[in-house]
Amino acid sequence: MKYEPLPTRPGIRFEDAARAALDNTQLRRNMGKATQTIRAKRAVVVEELPDWQALREAGRAIKERTIRHLDQYLLELEASVQRAGGQVHWARDAAEANRIVTSIIQAEKAHEVIKIKSLTTDEIGLNEALLEEGIEAVETDLAELIVQLAGDRSSHILVPAIHKNRSEIRDLFQRKLGHSNLSDEPKVLAAAARAHLRRKFLTVPVAVSGANFGVAETGTICIVESEGNGRMCLTLPRVLISIMGIEKIIPAWRDFEVFLQLLPRSSTGERMNPYTSFWTGVAPGDGPRAFHLVLLDNGRSRVLADPVGRQALYCIRCSACLNICPVYERTGGHAYHSVYPGPIGAILTPQLVGVANASSLPYASSLCGACYEVCPVKINIPEVLIHLRGEVVREKQDHPTPGGPDVEGLAMKFLSYAFSDRKRYERVQKVGRVGQRLMTRGGVIDRLPGQLGGWTAMRDVFPVAPQTFREWWSARS
Amino acid sequence: MSTARDDILSRIRGALEDIPSAERSEHVAIPRRYNEQESIPHPELVDRFIARVREYKAQVRRVTQDSLAASIASACTARSVRRLLVPADLPPGWAPVAIELVVDRALTYEQLEACDGILTACTLGIAQTGTIVLDSGSGQGRRAATLLPDYHLCVIYDDQIVGLVPEAVARLNDVAHRPDRPITWISGPSATSDIELNRVEGVHGPRTLEVLVVETVRTATSTDG
Amino acid sequence: MQVSLFITCFNDTIFPKTGQAVVHLLERLGHVVDFPADQTCCGQMHYNTGYQREAIPLVRRFVEVFRDSEVVVSPSASCVGMVRELYPRAAELAGDHELAKCVEHLIPRVFELTEFLVQKLGIEDVGAYFPHRVTYHPTCHSLRMISVGDAPLRLLRNVRGMELVTLPRAEECCGFGGTFAVKNADTSMAMLGDKLRCVLDTRAEYCVAADNSCLMHIGGALHRQRAGVGILHIAEILASTEKGGHR
Numbered sequence: 001m002k003y004e005p006l007p008t009r010p011g012i013r014f015e016d017a018a019r020a021a022l023d024n025t026q027l028r029r030n031m032g033k034a035t036q037t038i039r040a041k042r043a044v045v046v047e048e049l050p051d052w053q054a055l056r057e058a059g060r061a062i063k064e065r066t067i068r069h070l071d072q073y074l075l076e077l078e079a080s081v082q083r084a085g086g087q088v089h090w091a092r093d094a095a096e097a098n099r100i101v102t103s104i105i106q107a108e109k110a111h112e113v114i115k116i117k118s119l120t121t122d123e124i125g126l127n128e129a130l131l132e133e134g135i136e137a138v139e140t141d142l143a144e145l146i147v148q149l150a151g152d153r154s155s156h157i158l159v160p161a162i163h164k165n166r167s168e169i170r171d172l173f174q175r176k177l178g179h180s181n182l183s184d185e186p187k188v189l190a191a192a193a194r195a196h197l198r199r200k201f202l203t204v205p206v207a208v209s210g211a212n213f214g215v216a217e218t219g220t221i222c223i224v225e226s227e228g229n230g231r232m233c234l235t236l237p238r239v240l241i242s243i244m245g246i247e248k249i250i251p252a253w254r255d256f257e258v259f260l261q262l263l264p265r266s267s268t269g270e271r272m273n274p275y276t277s278f279w280t281g282v283a284p285g286d287g288p289r290a291f292h293l294v295l296l297d298n299g300r301s302r303v304l305a306d307p308v309g310r311q312a313l314y315c316i317r318c319s320a321c322l323n324i325c326p327v328y329e330r331t332g333g334h335a336y337h338s339v340y341p342g343p344i345g346a347i348l349t350p351q352l353v354g355v356a357n358a359s360s361l362p363y364a365s366s367l368c369g370a371c372y373e374v375c376p377v378k379i380n381i382p383e384v385l386i387h388l389r390g391e392v393v394r395e396k397q398d399h400p401t402p403g404g405p406d407v408e409g410l411a412m413k414f415l416s417y418a419f420s421d422r423k424r425y426e427r428v429q430k431v432g433r434v435g436q437r438l439m440t441r442g443g444v445i446d447r448l449p450g451q452l453g454g455w456t457a458m459r460d461v462f463p464v465a466p467q468t469f470r471e472w473w474s475a476r477s
Numbered sequence: 478m479s480t481a482r483d484d485i486l487s488r489i490r491g492a493l494e495d496i497p498s499a500e501r502s503e504h505v506a507i508p509r510r511y512n513e514q515e516s517i518p519h520p521e522l523v524d525r526f527i528a529r530v531r532e533y534k535a536q537v538r539r540v541t542q543d544s545l546a547a548s549i550a551s552a553c554t555a556r557s558v559r560r561l562l563v564p565a566d567l568p569p570g571w572a573p574v575a576i577e578l579v580v581d582r583a584l585t586y587e588q589l590e591a592c593d594g595i596l597t598a599c600t601l602g603i604a605q606t607g608t609i610v611l612d613s614g615s616g617q618g619r620r621a622a623t624l625l626p627d628y629h630l631c632v633i634y635d636d637q638i639v640g641l642v643p644e645a646v647a648r649l650n651d652v653a654h655r656p657d658r659p660i661t662w663i664s665g666p667s668a669t670s671d672i673e674l675n676r677v678e679g680v681h682g683p684r685t686l687e688v689l690v691v692e693t694v695r696t697a698t699s700t701d702g
Numbered sequence: 703m704q705v706s707l708f709i710t711c712f713n714d715t716i717f718p719k720t721g722q723a724v725v726h727l728l729e730r731l732g733h734v735v736d737f738p739a740d741q742t743c744c745g746q747m748h749y750n751t752g753y754q755r756e757a758i759p760l761v762r763r764f765v766e767v768f769r770d771s772e773v774v775v776s777p778s779a780s781c782v783g784m785v786r787e788l789y790p791r792a793a794e795l796a797g798d799h800e801l802a803k804c805v806e807h808l809i810p811r812v813f814e815l816t817e818f819l820v821q822k823l824g825i826e827d828v829g830a831y832f833p834h835r836v837t838y839h840p841t842c843h844s845l846r847m848i849s850v851g852d853a854p855l856r857l858l859r860n861v862r863g864m865e866l867v868t869l870p871r872a873e874e875c876c877g878f879g880g881t882f883a884v885k886n887a888d889t890s891m892a893m894l895g896d897k898l899r900c901v902l903d904t905r906a907e908y909c910v911a912a913d914n915s916c917l918m919h920i921g922g923a924l925h926r927q928r929a930g931v932g933i934l935h936i937a938e939i940l941a942s943t944e945k946g947g948h949r
Contacts, residue, residue, distance in 0.1 A: 019888045030673070037674050051511040058509050065505035068496050071489045084656040090481040142680065143671035159671055166672055186672040190680050197681065202586050218654050228624065228667035228682030235620040236586060246485070251502070253653045257643035258511070260662075264606075268670070271529065272606035272642075275682065276662040277620075283657050285583070286619040297485045305492035326875045330892045364886065366879025366893070367750060369846035382847075386788070389752030390795075412748055416756035419711065420763055425742040429715050444925055454887025458894065459922030462716050469714040469721035473737045 013360040017335040018327075027163050027332050031155075034162045035322070035329040041269025042320060042374070048271075049261070058258045060378040063314035066249055070304065073216040073249050074295065080219030084281020086291040091243075093298050094124035100294055101126060101208065101241055102133050108239055110135065110206045114197075116223060116230045117141035118210030119157055119317060120243050120296060122339040126208065137208065138200050140229035142193050149176040155333035157341065158267055158319040163332055197229065207233035207288070211244035212316070213259060214293070217252040220280045221293065224263060226273050234277050240288040245296050247313035259316060262376035266318035299352035308387045312348045314377040321371035321381060327364055336361065343371035347384040355391045356399075362388035407450065426470070433464040513647075515604065515640020522604045523635045527690060529607025533665025534678045536687040545691055549573040549596060549630065552687055556628050562592035564618035571596065571616075571632065581622050589621055594628035595683070600652075602638040602688075603645045608664045609633060609688060610645060612652045620659055629683040631663075636693040703733045706771035708764075708812075710778045710914075711743035717914045723941035724777050724815060727828060730941070731819075741767045745792070746784035751881045754795055761792045765804045773822070774812045777937050779844030779913045782814040787847055814844065815937055816912050820853035826860055831944040833863035836934070837906035839897070839920065841913040842875050854912050854936055861939060867904040871896070878919035894923055901931065908934045 021027055046052050066073055078088045091097035105113055113130065115121065115137050127137040127148075139148040143161040147154055150172050154160030161169070170184040177196050182188055209230070213222040221242055223230045234240060250259065264273045282291050304310050322328045322342030333341035338349040338358070346365055350358040362385050365371075371381040397409065418424045439445045444460035447453070455461065467475075479487075515522060530537045540548040550573030553561055560577045562584075572578060579592050598616030599609045609631055611617045623629055639645050652658040667682035679685065705728055709721045728735050745760030764785065768774045776782050786809050793802035819825045838858055844850045858866050877883065877893025897920060901909045909924070911917050914935050921933030 015886045015888065018886065022888055022892050034674050054508070054511040058507055058511060061505065061507040065502055065507060068493065068500070068505055069502040070493070071486050072502060074486070074489075090485050092481045092484055096481060140681075141671070142669045146671070159674065161671055162674070166675075169672055186669075186675040186677050189672055190669055190677045194680055201681070202590070215653075220653050226667065227669045227680040229680070231620065231624050231661065232681055235624055246489075253650055254646060257513070257646040258509075260646070261511075261642050270533075270664070272603075272608050272662065272664040274533070274663065274665050274668050278653065278660040278662075279656075280653065280659070281656040283613070283659050286613060286621070286657075286659060295485070297488065301485065301488035301492050304489060307495050310492075326877070326893050327886075327889055331889055362752075363882065364889075366842070366875050366877060366882045366886075366890070368842035368875035368879065370842070370873075370875070373846055383791075386750055386752075387791075389750070390754040391752075393752035393754070408751075409753075412751065412753040412756050415743075416745075416748055416753065416759060419743040419745075420759040422740045422742060425711075432715070444922075446926065451884055454884045454890075455922075457887060458891045458926060459883075459919060460925045461922060462918060464715050465718045467718060469709050469718035470737070470739060472718055472722060473725075474739070 012337050014335055014337075014364040015360060017337060018331040018364070021331045021335045026165065028330065030163055030165060031329055031332045034156070034159060035324075038269050038323045042266060042323065045265045045269055045271055049265070055258055055261055056376055056378050059262050059376055060314060062250060062255050062258060063377050066251055067247065067304065067310055067313050070246065070249070073251060074246060076216040077214055077219060077249055078295075080216065081281060081293050084219045086219065086281040086293055089292060089294045091294055091296045091298070097124050097243060097294055097296050097298065098126055098129035101243065102130060102135065104239065104241055104292055105130070105135055105206050106133070108206050110204070112136045112138060112200075112204050113206045113208050114138050114140050114200050114204045114233050114237065115144075115207070116209040116225065116233045117144045117160070118208070118243065119339055120210040120245050121208060122154065124243070124296065124298060126243070138197075138204065140197050140200070140233060142190060142227060145193055145197070146172065149173075153334060154339065155341070156319065156322060157317055163334075201232040201236050205237050206239045206241065207237040209233060209240065209242045211242045211248055212263070213256070214244050214249050215251075215253050215255070216249055218280055220253060220278050222256070223277045224273050225275050225277075226268065228275055231275055231277055234279065235287045238288055239290045239292070241292045241294065243294045243296055245298075246300050263316055263318055266320040266374065266376040303348070303351040306351065309347065309351050309384050311379050312344065312351060312384060314379050315344050315348065316377060318376055320374040320376065324370040324374045325365075326368060326370070327366065336364065343381045344379070347381055347388060350388050355388055356395050359392045359395070362392055429464060429468055436463045511643070512641060513643040515644070517640070522640055523638055523690065526602050526604040526607060526638045529604065530609075530665070530688050533607055535665045536685065537690065538688075539690050539692065541692050545632070545689070546571060546573050548689055549632075550576055552630055552689070553594060556594065556685065558593040558628055560592045562589060562595040562622055562626055564597060564616055564622065566615050567596070568598060568616050581618055586621060586625060589625040592626045594630055595622050595626045596630045597623055597632070599631050599633050599637070601645055601648055602633045603642060604638055605641045606664055608645070608662050610649065611661045611663065612649060613658045613660070614652070620661060623661070624682055627683055628685045628687070630687045630689065632689045632691060634691045634693050704772045705733045705735050706768055706774045707735055707737045708741060708768065708774050708776040708781070709737065710776060710781045712918070713777060713914055716918070717935065720777050720914055720935040720937050723935065723937040724775070727937060727941040728775070731823075731825065731828065738767045744781045744784045746781055746788075747880055749784065749788055749792060754792065758792055758796045761789055761796075762801060765801065765808060768808060769804055771811060773818070774808075775815055775818045776812070777815045777912070777935060778915065779814045779841055779848055779850060780915050782812055783843040783847035785809065785812050814848055814850055814912065816853040816857055817848070817850045820856055826856045828857065828860070828940050830861045830940045830942055831863050832861050832939045832942045834907045835865040835867060835905065836908040836910050836939070837867045837869045837901060837904040838872070839869055839876065839901070839909055839911045839916065840872055841911050841916045844912045845873060850912065857940060858910070858936065862944070864939070867906050869904055870900045872900075876916050876920050878916050880915075883919060894919065898923055898927070898929075902929060906931065908932045910934050910936050910939060912936050
């Protein structure tokens, strides 16, 4: 299957993709277990910190400061990285970023690169772009390796292969890594991956990574990880290329005191992840001899232009909102058709690609607010979802597509008209009471026409009461 | 033709038109009302550090300065470590007897990998999170050396242990500015939960991490480089 | 206190007993209740579905109807959330400074019923009697949008004769979400299915909440399954006394 980078296919609607996912027993079981396990772990380690809310406040404020003065911080970062011996590149879009990375690799005469799990490189479709130039990108994160070997897509930003169970992974490793007698013990499978990748780490001359944070003040880049594949990639090859979305910047070294508390606890539910690497430019005699930082826009400046929506750029990719989301828990990540699934994806993707190209995503939420509650940088996801729904409707109203009448739009307009006047409102109540007689059975309505049929597929509808409250009130007084 | 840099910067400036032009970055207040320092007594801090390192499935033991070399030797023996990699500036008095020491003087990766373990100092430890921090200072070696051998034995003096993450970040401020001092935070051995969320300790880095906590003789100076 | 009742359109139309219970309860507690008959709908469905321009006339109407009220009390956390959290945005969207100012002045006087009782009046025991086994579902908007906290539970714990059973996974959404239940009917049903299982596991006679919108969702499915478990707005329990139900 060809990996699908942004932009998403506007023809695929969330509700349709979700329908298929909901029927997938394996996926439902795996997603349910995964989200509830991480959710519970997170709750324990967050509960442990008495100053959690203060950390969230600080995290949001730091990000807000950064985003409001992004141009200044980017220039500061550029200067800091250059001062420390690194090279800085700017990429307007995915194609430009891929060209930059390709040319660096080609200058090294390399035909293979090792990669640290990076959503940003997924977003720009780097692996596919490199392949077209005859360069193989080897994913070194265990889950990314599984997804890559299977020709599959990630379903979770933190644990991309969470939709696969151990026996599927065992079969895959037997097929692709030339093993004949693997057990399906996670420990055995992890050891197989270690053995497979060790040679690559020692011999491949170029590594590609994303970046969790880039510090404007010092030029320090930070990668947060668990497996040690990150340390391998950051240390052993002679050239390191890090691709960083322009929003990943933080102003000062000190700010790590906030983010290195918020991120691990929100993400994996650990007090601290096993390995966190920081490097500033090039260290003589330790690690790569050349460091390239690619600063990527690819739609981010478009997100920035929306004063309500720009808070999506505060995201530190922890995935707490995915794990808490009752929708994501049931549909999994693939239904979102983007490298950014879950609640954060539902607000980020439409902004990156334009709401018209992902118009079902802002509706992929019951607005329950759990995502906002857990977000370590307090992104008000429900607020942005509602805001983007407004954009979707305005877009639809301003550029109507040919075809049948917009039933929903007409109904909404009618109800707005009817409800903005007491007499009309009361008439609607009375008409409803008469009209429902045909549909009422045993005191309820069990079948509604058209789109509303979705409701009555599982739920009865309680009819208009014989006496409305206002009728009771006026009879009483 | 304009450069990507110019284009991106001008897009950003255009996108931020609603921000008052007189606003400076420092005008956006950052409320830092979180705890910046742990207030519990130091001995409790050390206990917490040990407990939390242990929770992440690292081996951890308390030792005394006098027994340090012997403790290092017995740790190596217990792990069948015959060839122990050490940084060129290993603190005096740490070298264990009867274990072959391989000094990292620009060894190749293959030579590093051929060692059974690596012995290093560290710059500090964080009690709150059970983290040891290497900042390429003295006795800590280069990053590849603590990565390729399958066993990492790390020595920390108990006065190197701080309470909270903010205390650690503050202490690292100066080295963070230096290209020659990459920093690595280590909390337990490498781990993955990628297969059905089952935690497996030991993937790519050293599969075993062992920490020796040395009781500080209060008059002695720390080895912190 | 002179209390203006914001009944909400679906309580008015579908669940009139809830409004009646609120009236009986507040009058029993010694307050004077009025019902401004010009009220219709807060506009939440329009606003949250993206028809924000269409919601603005309804926002204006609400503000017009209640601008002079001493306090506005509503038996719907969701509609109160709309007023408190989203009216300022709607006024901003309308570009109407006058409206924004009115909204700002009105908001501190708008309360959800249980927070009005517990947080504003400081009452936790309203003298209710309800000899049944019930479980309480904290709705998302009561919990996370307007943060009523445990106000409903405090009130329920003081109801005499009642057996209150804890609902497992209580804080998870039932899958209603307004038009979400129609637009994403399948996902909504998957969520609702789990909520129903939790409700039925409690063996309660009634599932109680502070909002009839979610109850309409849960109750619609309970009825479809002929589960024999009823839904009840918390106001109807609080209004019941040993002299008999308020009905």
